[in-house]
Each structure stands twice: as structure tokens, then as C-alpha cells.
Amino acid sequence: MGRKTTRRIPGAESRFWLVKSEPSAFSIDDLGKASGQTTCWDGVRNYQARNYLRAMRVGDQVLFYHSSADPTAVVGVAEVVREAYPDPTAFDPPHKHYDPKSDPAKPTWDMVDLRLVHRLVEPLPLDLLRRQPGLKHMELLRKGSRLSVQPVRAREWEIISSLAEQAGGVRDSPSRMTERRASSTQPWRGRS
DNA sequence: GCCAACGTTGGC
DNA sequence: GCCAACGTTGGC
Numbered sequence: 052m053g054r055k056t057t058r059r060i061p062g063a064e065s066r067f068w069l070v071k072s073e074p075s076a077f078s079i080d081d082l083g084k085a086s087g088q089t090t091c092w093d094g095v096r097n098y099q100a101r102n103y104l105r106a107m108r109v110g111d112q113v114l115f116y117h118s119s120a121d122p123t124a125v126v127g128v129a130e131v132v133r134e135a136y137p138d139p140t141a142f143d144p145p146h147k148h149y150d151p152k153s154d155p156a157k158p159t160w161d162m163v164d165l166r167l168v169h170r171l172v173e174p175l176p177l178d179l180l181r182r183q184p185g186l187k188h189m190e191l192l193r194k195g196s197r198l199s200v201q202p203v204r205a206r207e208w209e210i211i212s213s214l215a216e217q218a219g220g221v222r223d224s225p226s227r228m229t230e231r232r233a234s235s236t237q238p239w240r241g242r243s
Numbered sequence: 244g245c246c247a248a249c250g251t252t253g254g255c
Numbered sequence: 256g257c258c259a260a261c262g263t264t265g266g267c
Binding site: 251252254255 | 256258261265266
Binding site: 118 | 263264265266267
């Protein structure tokens with residue numbers, strides 16, 4: 052039994068995600084300052100994380116998490132504005148994330164484009180998340196977890212949304228406010 | 244800075 | 256295919 056050809060990636064159908072970034076390398080404020088408040092999410096060199104990048108769809112909502120920070124915390128929300136395409140840094144020898152084994156004709160590593168949706172007024176630190184019973188199965192909170200791109204369950208997204216509201220809500224970026232006002236949806240409430 | 248947990252590499 | 260060695264991640 053068990054053909055391997057179409058092995059399913061658990062969580063790949065998720066419409067909610069979390070990405071980690073060390074703020075010393077790229078912070079949510081860097082994203083806020085980026086052109087169009089959009090960045091390509093390059094440099095992912097882990098197969099599981101890459102598979103999740105490939106499962107992302109335009110409009111998917113993404114928690115932005117600061118790792119190796121003080122405190123480590125969820126600091127905002129971004130959204131997918133372009134689906135997976137080859138990561139050029141893998142073919143750039145001087146680049147830190149150069150991968151000589153990746154064939155340009157059949158790229159191993161992909162990236163997506165993410166745009167800032169909003170920052171949280173108060174970041175949600177890891178220890179606060181750990182105290183939520185409904186979040187105990189989150190990949191982020193699993194002991195030893197190092198995945199830098201991971202799916203988030205709809206229920207977990209809701210819990211984190213309420214925590215964010217309780218903690219002071221969100222800080223919209225000026226360039227997005229008109230667009231937001233014109234829309235009847237509230238992205239931070241989730242889209243389900 | 245420490246170190247546990249993890250993913251990858253390569254010898255066999 | 257096994258597994259020890261190694262490099263990296265990331266919380267503390």
C-alpha cells in the first residue's frame with residue numbers, strides 16, 4: 052500500500068500562516084518601509100517550509116513573528132500578494148543563501164511576495180501565546196519547532212485575533228486605510 | 244553565550 | 256539504509 056507519488060502535505064490547504072523573521076535581519080517595520088509595503092520572502096532553505104510557501108494562495112493571511120527578539124512575539128499581519136516563484140538568491144554565488152545544488156532550469160527554492168496588512172499596537176509575546184489552552188497545538192509552540200513557515204488553523208487565527216484586540220488592536224498603515232474603509236470586511240477578523 | 248532540538252551530509 | 260558528525264535555529 053501507500054503510493055508516495057502524491058503525498059499530501061498536512062496543513063497545505065490552510066489559508067492562514069505564520070512566518071518568522073529575526074528583526075535584526077528584517078523586521079515588520081522594514082516591511083512597513085518597503086516599496087508598496089511588500090517584500091519577497093526569500094532565503095527559505097528548508098523543504099517543509101518551502102512546501103508551505105508553495106501552498107500559499109493570493110489573499111492568504113500571514114502572522115508576522117519576530118524570532119530571536121526581545122520579546123519574541125507576533126507583531127503583525129501580512130498577506131500573500133504573489134504565489135510561489137523561483138528564489139533568485141539561490142543562484143547568486145556571493146549570496147548568503149546561495150545553493151550550488153539548485154538547478155536554474157528546475158529551481159529547488161521558491162519565494163512568495165507578502166504585503167503588510169497591519170502591525171499590532173501591542174505585540175503578542177510567546178509566553179502569552181503559551182498560556183492559551185486553544186493554542187497548545189500550534190506549530191510555533193511545539194517544543195523544538197524551528198519551522199520558519201507554518202500553517203495556522205482557523206481557530207488559532209481567531210484566538211490570536213481576539214488576543215490582539217484585547218491587547219490594543221491594530222495599527223493600520225496610512226496607505227492602506229482608504230482601501231480598508233472602502234471594504235466591508237475586517238481582515239483581522241479572519242475570512243472564514 | 245549556552246545549548247537542546249532539528250535537518251542535512253556523507254562514510255560505510 | 257543507518258547513523259555519527261556537523262551546522263543551524265531560536266528560546267532562554
